[in-house]
Amino acid sequence: DVKVTQSSRYLVKRTGEKVFLECVQDMDHENMFWYRQDPGLGLRLIYFSYDVKMKEKGDIPEGYSVSREKKERFSLILESASTNQTSMYLCATLDRGAGQPQHFGDGTRLSIL
Amino acid sequence: AQSVTQLGSHVSVSEGALVLLRCNYSSSVPPYLFWYVQYPNQGLQLLLKYTSAATLVKGINGFEAEFKKSETSFHLTKPSAHMSDAAEYFCAVSERGNNRLAFGKGNQVVVIP
Numbered sequence: 668d669v670k671v672t673q674s675s676r677y678l679v680k681r682t683g684e685k686v687f688l689e690c691v692q693d694m695d696h697e698n699m700f701w702y703r704q705d706p707g708l709g710l711r712l713i714y715f716s717y718d719v720k721m722k723e724k725g726d727i728p729e730g731y732s733v734s735r736e737k738k739e740r741f742s743l744i745l746e747s748a749s750t751n752q753t754s755m756y757l758c759a760t761l762d763r764g765a766g767q768p769q770h771f772g773d774g775t776r777l778s779i780l
Numbered sequence: 781a782q783s784v785t786q787l788g789s790h791v792s793v794s795e796g797a798l799v800l801l802r803c804n805y806s807s808s809v810p811p812y813l814f815w816y817v818q819y820p821n822q823g824l825q826l827l828l829k830y831t832s833a834a835t836l837v838k839g840i841n842g843f844e845a846e847f848k849k850s851e852t853s854f855h856l857t858k859p860s861a862h863m864s865d866a867a868e869y870f871c872a873v874s875e876r877g878n879n880r881l882a883f884g885k886g887n888q889v890v891v892i893p
């Protein structure tokens with residue numbers, strides 16, 4: 668089974684802090700994704716990466732950046748956290764091949780005070 | 781751009797009754813379609829997927845979905861609801877050749893004893 672591990676289940680930070688969310692996968696998948704999930708809005712894509720050091724913006728990249736220095740690790744960075752970034756953050760991976768499903772971590776519930 | 785419509789953010793169903801969750805998509809060509817389930821404080825788990833084989837797809841936990849191209853629909857059903865089916869359900873679509881998923885806003889299912 669694919670295992671996608673997000674470093675923290677719950678995180679509380681203060682406005683203006685630089686925040687790092689980490690995601691590690693154990694299945695050698697090329698593609699990795701960061702989503703945020705808010706009630707009534709479903710999942711929205713922030714950034715994704717299709718290879719080491721490669722990244723593409725998703726639908727809501729403002730206020731975020733990402734880093735992928737190694738294939739198994741994909742980091743989401745909040746450069747200067749704001750209260751409107753309080754949310755559930757989900758990491759996912761995707762293997763190559765047509766019609767493959769994405770595999771999700773358990774999420775990080777981030778609160779910005 | 782692809783999009784997914786799930787109507788009814790909250791769905792109540794009696795234990796033992798039919799579960800029906802509707803999903804309509806917009807895509808220029810037949811896409812890949814997925815249903816995911818999310819239990820409280822967890823990530824998303826794949827229920828089933830459609831990738832152009834049989835139009836009736838069976839998934840885990842007794843769920844199934846039928847792809848209808850003429851109706852651009854991929855509705856999820858389960859003949860008899862169980863208390864353990866209480867969760868949030870997401871329909872998602874990806875176009876062939878595109879690794880990105882577009883999610884619906886989700887259905888929160890409540891099972892009434």
